[in-house]
Amino acid sequence: MTKIPVAILGATGAVGQRLVSLLFSHPWFDPVLLCASERSAGRPYAEAVRWVLADPMPEQAASMKVAPCTPDLKVRLVFSALDADVATKAEAEWARAGVLVVSNTRCYRMDKTVPLIIPEVNGDHLQLLKSQDWPGKGGIVTNPNCSTIGMVLALKPLADSFGLDAVHVVTMQAASGAGYPGVPSLDLLDNMVPYISGEEDKLETEPLKILGHFDEAAAEKGIQSARIAISASCNRVPVSDGHSMSVSVRLHKKVTEAEILSVWRQFRCPVSDRQLPSMPAQPLVYLDLPDRPQPRLDRNTGDGMSVVLGRLRPCALFGWKFSLLSHNTIRGAAGGTILVAEQCVQRGFLD
Ligand code: NAP
Numbered sequence: 001m002t003k004i005p006v007a008i009l010g011a012t013g014a015v016g017q018r019l020v021s022l023l024f025s026h027p028w029f030d031p032v033l034l035c036a037s038e039r040s041a042g043r044p045y046a047e048a049v050r051w052v053l054a055d056p057m058p059e060q061a062a063s064m065k066v067a068p069c070t071p072d073l074k075v076r077l078v079f080s081a082l083d084a085d086v087a088t089k090a091e092a093e094w095a096r097a098g099v100l101v102v103s104n105t106r107c108y109r110m111d112k113t114v115p116l117i118i119p120e121v122n123g124d125h126l127q128l129l130k131s132q133d134w135p136g137k138g139g140i141v142t143n144p145n146c147s148t149i150g151m152v153l154a155l156k157p158l159a160d161s162f163g164l165d166a167v168h169v170v171t172m173q174a175a176s177g178a179g180y181p182g183v184p185s186l187d188l189l190d191n192m193v194p195y196i197s198g199e200e201d202k203l204e205t206e207p208l209k210i211l212g213h214f215d216e217a218a219a220e221k222g223i224q225s226a227r228i229a230i231s232a233s234c235n236r237v238p239v240s241d242g243h244s245m246s247v248s249v250r251l252h253k254k255v256t257e258a259e260i261l262s263v264w265r266q267f268r269c270p271v272s273d274r275q276l277p278s279m280p281a282q283p284l285v286y287l288d289l290p291d292r293p294q295p296r297l298d299r300n301t302g303d304g305m306s307v308v309l310g311r312l313r314p315c316a317l318f319g320w321k322f323s324l325l326s327h328n329t330i331r332g333a334a335g336g337t338i339l340v341a342e343q344c345v346q347r348g349f350l351d
Contacts, residue, residue, distance in 0.1 A: 004350065006341075007033035007075040007099075009090060011066065012040050012049040014179045015081035015104050018334030020045075023079070024058035026338065027277050028345060033067050033075055037086075041068040052180060071097035076137065076350055079337055080105060083179075091140055098136030100350060102143070102341045104333050106198070109142045109206060112222040116142050116209050118149055118336070119276070119343045120269040120283045121156045124214055129349055131219050141344060143337045144210060145202040147171050147234070147243050150307045150326025152207045153283055154247065157263040159211055159226070163252025166229040168318060169203060172237040172244040174295065177328045183236055193236040203232035242295030243328045248318035257312055260320060261286060264309060276342040278335055280305040286312075293325035304330030305339070 006023065010016040011034035023031045035041075040048035046062035069082065069090045078094050080087055080103040087105040094101050108114045113132050115125040129139045144152065151169060158164055173196060175182050187193060211226035237244075264284045273279055280302035286309045287293055293301075293308035301308050304327035315321035326332055344350060 001028065003030035004028060004077055004345070005030050005032045005075045006077045006079060007031070007035055007072065008079045008081065009035045009069050010081035010083065011045070012036040013081055013083075014052070014176050014182075015329055015333040017049065017051060017053055018329045019079050019081055019337070020058060020061050021053055021055050022334055022338055024060055028342065029077070029338075031061070033072055034061065034064050035067045035069045038068060040066045042066065050180065071099060073097060073099070075099060077102065077341060079341065081333070095132075095134040095138040095140050098134070098138040100137055100344060101140045102337050102344065103140060104143050104337055106145065106202065108140050109144065110209065114140050114142055116144055116206060117340045117343070118144060118152055118210055119273055119279070119339050120267075121152060122210050122214070123270065123273060123343050123347070125223065126344060126347055126349065127216050128214065128219065128222070137350065139349070141340055143333065143340055144206045145199070146177055146326070146328040146332025147173060147199065147203050147245065148206040148210070149332050149336055150243060150324055151203065151245060151247060152210050153307045153326075154264070154309055154322070154324055155207065155249070156211065157267040157284075158249060158251060158260065159228070161259075161263045162255050164228050164249060165252060166250040166318065167231070168248040169230070169232045170246045171199070171203070171232065171234045172239070173199070173234060174239045174241050174243055174328050175236065176241050177243065178236065188236065188238045191238065194233070196234045196236055199234040200232040203234065204230045239295045241327060241329060242299035243326050243332065244293070244295060245324045246321065247324055248315045248321040250318040251320070260312060273343060273346065276339060276346060278305060278339040278342055282306055284309055286310065293323060295325060298325050299327045303335070305335050307331065
């Protein structure tokens with residue numbers, strides 16, 4: 001297969017670096033443009049970026065000149081990891097130029113015509129792209145918030161098998177979730193910050209769209225939101241990567257521990273998506289150990305694309321509760337976006 005030329009917007013940021021790290025060895029995509037702000041444009045990538053990943057910077061990327069974020073038609077697909085402040089305008093400009101934008105930013109997530117995708121959960125919502133009004137193959141597809149992705153992957157099989165009424169979630173989110181340099185070290189060391197701007201609202205609303213119903217025959221109506229009450233409390237903790245969560249769920253039915261474990265263990269993506277290069281063999285991995293999952297030990301499970309679950313136990317208020325861990329810059333951002341793009345290619349949205 002000839003590789004598809006792609007651009008990365010925000011290539012110098014925390015998520016952008018992950019995209020660079022993953023895309024230069026990707027079997028389908030060829031990053032030919034690394035874009036960032038005017039501060040970085042014109043400089044070699046290795047000079048413009050402050051590389052913070054443990055993996056070495058791909059050699060090919062190091063010498064590439066950073067480009068501005070203006071549309072360039074040598075690419076057919078754009079990965080956006082821009083600051084939300086600038087993404088609304090930049091992403092629309094690329095879509096208007098006829099390019100498919102797969103975005104990490106919050107700007108278009110809740111727009112009625114924009115798919116908000118977790119490939120194992122709601123790939124069918126990609127059909128919404130047909131109701132967008134950009135020229136040519138232009139379009140915008142979004143990746144949910146980094147905490148939403150992990151939580152919804154765990155909730156989807158419960159909702160499908162038992163019905164889901166209510167969720168209470170407390171997050172403990174990694175420092176890298178705030179980008180680079182993010183939260184000042186003196187605010188976070190020996191500390192925890194019980195506030196992340198806008199995060200609780202995203203965690204309470206995005207799952208309703210993702211788990212909502214889409215009727216292709218009535219696409220103009222958009223997604224019919226799922227009816228689930230969600231209450232979220234979000235905290236920033238001094239962990240480098242990996243968002244942890246304590247989740248309680250109220251299900252429609254009375255179920256046993258064995259039934260919940262069974263639906264989690266059997267959960268897989270649709271058969272047609274199993275060969276996507278970034279699809280983990282097991283989206284949900286349950287650890288039957290009393291003190292797991294832990295960010296340092298478990299965040300790279302499934303190359304950072306699997307959500308790790310543990311400590312399923314009865315909850316006096318909701319019925320059941322469990323712990324969850326998801327890698328925020330891989331599954332929750334760069335890796336998740338790449339998987340969405342692969343699904344777009346597989347389903348013909350780039351043909
Ligand atoms: P970041 O580290 O602050 O990176 C921001 C990127 O945007 C940099 O490449 C920066 O380029 C570029 N940029 C800033 N101002 C610009 C402008 N005026 N014009 C063009 N480019 C500009 O942020 P991040 O954590 O990677 O997050 C990127 C996006 O992904 C955000 O919308 C965030 O909400 C979302 N997200 C982040 C995570 C996470 O875990 N970090 C997870 C999911 C989603 P320069 O280097 O040139 O300034």
